[in-house]
Amino acid sequence: MKKTLIFALVFMLTVVNSSVVFAEDISTDLTQVQAGGEAPVVKAKWEMNPEKGNDGQYLGTDDSTSAGAQFNPTGVKDLNKRIAICAIVTDPEGMGDVAGVYADVYYPEGIALGPSHDPLANQSGAGCGEFMQQDKLTELTKEEGFELFCKKIKDSNNNLPVFNGTTYDYDEICAQDGELLKMTARVYCAEKDLSYEDPFGHYKVIVQAQDTNSLNGTLENSFEYLPLTAFVADFTSVGYGNVKLNIEKLVNGDLNFGTSALPTVRNVGNTRLNMTVLQNDMGLGKTSGSWNVSYKARVGSYAEYTPYLPEVTATLEDALDLSETDEIDFSILVNKFPTSSSNNWHGSMTLGAVSAPHLACASxxxxxxxxxxxxxxxxxxxxxxxxxxxxxxxxxxxxxxxxxxxxxxxxxxxxxxxxxxxxxxxxxxxxxxxxxxxxxxxxxxxxxxxxxxxxxxxxxxxxxxxxxxxxxxxxxxxxxxxxxxxxxxxxxxxxxxxxxxxxxxxxxxxxxxxxxxxxxxxxxxxxxxxxxxxxxxxxxxxxxxxxxxxxxxxxxxxxxxxxxxxxxxxxxxxxxxxxxxxxxxxxxxxxxxxxxxxxxxxxxxxxxxxxxxxxxxxxxxxxxxxxxxxxxxxx
Missing domain, CATH: 2.160.20 (Pectate Lyase C-like)
Known part of the structure; x- marks a missing residue:
């Protein structure tokens, strides 16, 4: 006798040309001229959300009350997280001597991005603590800079910035006769995107102020991209179809996201993850204390199936890398069908995910x-x-x-x-x-x-x-x-x-x-x-x-x-x-x-x-x- 078994899914988003061309190599060189004078000074720096209030001014917020800046990823494919990098710069020889202010951002140390990671157009995609990108900061007006730093941040998020040594602080910078109001120091900011799949961790940021004599002042800190373990699936049900007693029935997925009859899952967080699955017994019950049904599942066609019984959460092997899409396959084996007037059995499944360790960087x-x-x-x-x-x-x-x-x-x-x-x-x-x-x-x-x-x-x-x-x-x-x-x-x-x-x-x-x-x-x-x-x-x-x-x-x-x-x-x-x-x-x-x-x-x-x-x-x-x-x- 064949029985039809259908599952309804309950999804859980877990946060946890042929021409020959000859070319000749030509070497080039230059010597950077560093004339005399004093280098500019980066007095303070910080990262923040770029949101602005009704007055059009930056709000100076981040996503946590902890010291420094922390940001939440979006958990949505291709929806990036925008942040702002800011610094206060002065120059002993006058602000006209400042030629440019730049921010170099570096990936977290020790974390490899993996083969599925797709860096943004302006990112190196190197991972492993290497250079990610450089952004040029632009100068805010006197009013914008003072409002942001000396009011919004000082009053409501005062543990956000890092100061250069012990000489500089809010009192020194924000005083009525201080450098921001005198315009002998100015606020510079740039906005940049973090990908939804950039790995969680601490990103080093070095702000460099360069003057017309090629003298540099720098200040370093880091911000934290907070972890989010999240996935999406392209199916809402698993239909095992006709099932025979004591014969295993498989439902195979595929790599094409959007074919709901062929189950697929995708990592949309910024951690690697292992899928978890929890199913009920579909009403098939137990005989002599043992379940009449057992299951298996796997992620990826090269992984081993993980067996599990009803009401027991199973963690599947083969972690999904950052932004990876892979098939998920299911199996059912019924050892006994209970006496019933119906040949159709229905149940539920909960899919979840747990974070997996990042890929390690090669030594x-x-x-x-x-x-x-x-x-x-x-x-x-x-x-x-x-x-x-x-x-x-x-x-x-x-x-x-x-x-x-x-x-x-x-x-x-x-x-x-x-x-x-x-x-x-x-x-x-x-x-x-x-x-x-x-x-x-x-x-x-x-x-x-x-x-x-x-x-x-x-x-x-x-x-x-x-x-x-x-x-x-x-x-x-x-x-x-x-x-x-x-x-x-x-x-x-x-x-x-x-x-x-x-x-x-x-x-x-x-x-x-x-x-x-x-x-x-x-x-x-x-x-x-x-x-x-x-x-x-x-x-x-x-x-x-x-x-x-x-x-x-x-x-x-x-x-x-x-x-x-x-x-x-x-x-x-x-x-x-x-x-x-x-x-x-x-x-x-x-x-x-x-x-x-x-x-x-x-x-x-x-x-x-x-x-x-x-x-x-x-x-x-x-x-x-x-x-x-x-x-x-x-x-």
Whole structure:
């Protein structure tokens, strides 16, 4: 006997040419001229909804009461979320010196967009913390700017903006004799769209004010795109049709949204999602306590079916990516039909969704010096011909010594000595524009050295770029170019032997032309990641480490070996997700100089048979399985 079974659906939107053409490549170049004077200042910045009141003025709102800006996506395909980015800019040389104000927006870190994501026309579509787009801000009138910032935002949404340091605040900017009313500072805004499917998360925004001398002032913050898990379906019923006892009946969907007899679902939120399904028993009931009917469902023809029973919510495999459309297939199996005067059985189904983790970004390796952002709040600024050491001697904990672009050879005697804890030594301009003719010795805790080109110095016969003195901890060395005197001597960074150094963060540096790109003597909890260690004799040397991490580095083209390790019985080191190849010939990618274990998983060794790339007496103690099957992309 055949029975006809029809479901009514209850949908739930869950928020949780052949011609030959010859071409010749022509190179072009220019040099940006930066004349003298003072750079403009971005005093405050914020993001907001672009809605305006009856007076035609911005309302200065966002979608949450939390500090900073938060925005809700629309949950509707192709209906984008419009926001405004604003900033207050001044210039010590007058507002006529401001040439333009721009906002650079970046995708959230660590989130891949997936193959179905369709970026807007002005978006890069890169994801993974990369640049999304740039917008030019336009100047508001004096009245518009004052009304927006000093009334709407100050009075009703005062935790929205971020201020530049501690110098600027509402009182300073909005005073009756303040810069907005005097028009010595002005408000600039731009409106932009976020796609309905741009991933939820924190979007970095850097506002840059540029003057006629190409001097820049910047201010960075972020806004949050709030998560919305949402879907739409093109069907309102599932008809199983004629069903035979104990024979499974399938209803297959398709990829064409709008064919209601062939079920299809689409992700219209800004999270990935898994579909859920809950069905009743269609009145088929139970026999001896067991259901007379069972179901299966799946999303996508390559997924496995998920079985489920009546009244139990099932989560289906194969998550829908951002904006993805896919078929949804259903199955029914009836084990017993109850006695009934009708052959037709009716039931209900509830479709829902739960959020799924974002797709992870593929690991990239090596230094990304282009990501360096020079400080805008300098306690000391040292120009060429002035003494960096004098500024370092004067700096107190928490202060920043900025080194202007150019070569700094005199009047200082190298190495520079950093003797006061918590001081930052930073280059201005792009990473490496400020050039030190010698090295830097770190003699206190929690020091930061960033954005510089550093050459070699010598202390008691030890040649180095950066020297961590005995017992120092918490140093950060980042976005530097460490250039050695030749591969016969020296280390880009070295710490004093058996001195208790700990907590180093060595990241986004290029170290080349040394005997050792970096040499860590006995030390603990040292992190070496996102560096480019090439053109040395040894890329990374590691003696008696305790909990040290060598991760996501480009270690190639070193003449003797890529990585060297020497561990005692209680020592430990992790070498992972690096490109380590083309170093010193076969068997010299990693040399383990003692028969103690080294964790070296998920590295790219230059080929798919890496066993012969590991050398020396402790080779058998190196755990290199699993390994990467291709080279990691470079930052």
């Amino acid at each position: 990239k390796v090596g230094a990304k010096l282009s990501a360096y952002v020079a400080p805008t709040n300098c306690d000391f600024t040292v120009n060429a011909g002035e003494s960096i050491q004098t500024a370092l001697n004067s700096a107190t904990t928490g202060q920043t010594v900025c080194v202007a672009a150019g070569t700094h050879s005199t009047p200082d005697t190298y190495p520079l000595m950093m003797n006061t804890a918590g001081v930052t030594l930073a280059g201005l301009g792009n990473a490496g524009d400020a050039v030190l003719s010698g090295g830097v010795s770190v003699n206190a805790n929690n020091m930061t050295i960033t954005g510089l080109t550093i050459h070699d110095s010598n202390i008691t016969g030890e040649v180095f770029g950066v020297y961590l003195n005995a017992g120092t901890t918490g140093a950060t060395v980042s976005y530097n170019k460490l250039i050695g005197p030749g591969v016969a001597t020296g280390s880009g960074l070295i710490n004093v032997y058996a001195s208790g150094n700990a907590g180093l963060m060595f990241t986004n540096n290029e170290s080349t032309n040394w005997k050792r790109g970096i040499f860590l003597n006995p030390s603990s909890n040292m992190t070496v990641e996102y560096n480019t260690l090439t053109g040395n004799s040894v890329g990374s040397a590691n003696d008696f480490p305790s909990g040290n991490m060598i991760r996501r580095n480009q270690i190639t083209g070193n003449s003797s070996e890529g990585v060297g390790t020497l561990l005692g019985a209680t020592d430990s080191i992790t070498v992972t997700e690096n490109n380590i190849y083309g170093n010193g010939g076969v068997g010299n990618e990693l040399n383990n100089y003692a028969a103690n274990p080294v964790s070296a998983e998920n590295n790219w060794w230059g080929d798919l048979t890496p066993a012969d790339e590991i050398g020396d007496v402790g080779a058998a103690q190196v755990n290199f399985t699993p390994w990467a099957t291709s080279a990691y992309a470079l930052n």
